[in-house]
Amino acid sequence: MTTMNLTLRIWRQAGPDAEGRLTTYQVSGISPDMSFLEMLDTLNEELILADEEPVAFDHDCREGICGACGMVINGAAHGPERTTTCQLHMRHFSDGDTIDIEPWRAAAFPVVKDLVVDRSAFDRIIGSGGYITAPTGSAPEAHATAVPKPDADTAFEHAECIGCGACVAACPNGSAMLFTSAKVVHLNVLPQGAPERESRVLDMVGTMDAEGFGGCTNTGECATACPKGIPLTSITAMNREYLRAVRKR
């Protein structure tokens, strides 16, 4: 099996307030079947053996479903394929390539260490309205609340967001519109989300702005980067919900 030798330029930053810089590493014997994170694991093993600090990066499921992983690879959030970093395979690179690896860049996502950023601003956006108020307990009867098929499809499509933050990283304005709209649309099309339909969008957008994310200029970079295919028209739908909620006051 042919393997690859690669040059990596990785953002190293010891802590939130430390100076960071791109540092160059060589890795060899990379299999095209490895995932991007396995390639970084290989590098980290070598760094540990050489008594150096391994590169810090977030990851959990490594199946493309949790949203923990994420780094900007050659200027593209999650790299050249429309998938998560953990599901990106090294076959998309060639022997001898130089790969630039940087953390998500946004004022609202401060760097914690190396490629790890603090995405808790997303949690606060969700906390301000990304839920429904319903009695808990045993699962409700599935037919109790009828949902038209197109609405159910829209809700499912938007519920796919895994909160990875690639949309913010890709946006030239560091805007969180796609992430926020995915949740607003997911809940606002459903009857279960109807009681908080207006307050949800007003509060979530309010928190989004307060957290220091930028505004939307409809560049479309977010939807291109999104590993879950949340469509750009999701933002249009949130704008519609926002203006509707303002009119209803």
Place this chain on the structure above:
Amino acid sequence: MALATRAGSRSIPALIWRSTIGKKTVMAVSGLIMLLYLITHMLGNLKVFFGPDEMNAYAQWLRTIGEPFLKHEWFIWIARVGLLAAVVAHGVAAYQLSRLDLAARPVKYAHTRRRTSYATRTMRWGGVILGLFIVWHILDLTTGTVNPHGVHGEAYENVVATFSTWYGNVIYIVALVALGLHIRHGLWSAVQTLGLGSRTRDRALRATATTVALVLTAGFVSVPVAVMTGIVS
């Protein structure tokens, strides 16, 4: 029971002017007002092809719209005030939002990549060019201050004088190309901001924005081209 929410304490003007979505709405509405004006303005300019009498009579007629309900020139002054409000609202919102956007992305990527279209990338500087152009244009063809002919009531002769200078042609054509680019992204974007776009309509919307931008720019540019080539003199 009403839920106690953060938004519950905010007034409608605050929800519009203090949120990114609301401020974008102000930009969309003011932009569409200016666009409607520009379409009628472009069509009116085509009068230049029918000679000085018709063009100058048209410019005079503009001042009589609404009479006798309105007094002479009232309509044109109402339109000017409305347009000025639109330009100012558009510019101030653009400036404030741009400041926010730049602050939200303080560190650039070392590995840069261009993906968005030229029209999308040039909205800010293109807008600045248009703002400067509006000032020049008013000094040129409204007040006549910088116009080589500059006689009130002689709109036709003023236009010919402007496009008989090389700098007149350069200024207008550069501004009009900037205008076309601005509208190509701006019209489509405004529709998204107002929540009127959808997946099924998207291709038609993009095509409409491109067509409006092309027709508007071509219609305006036809005037300097006609003067340069001697079709209008």
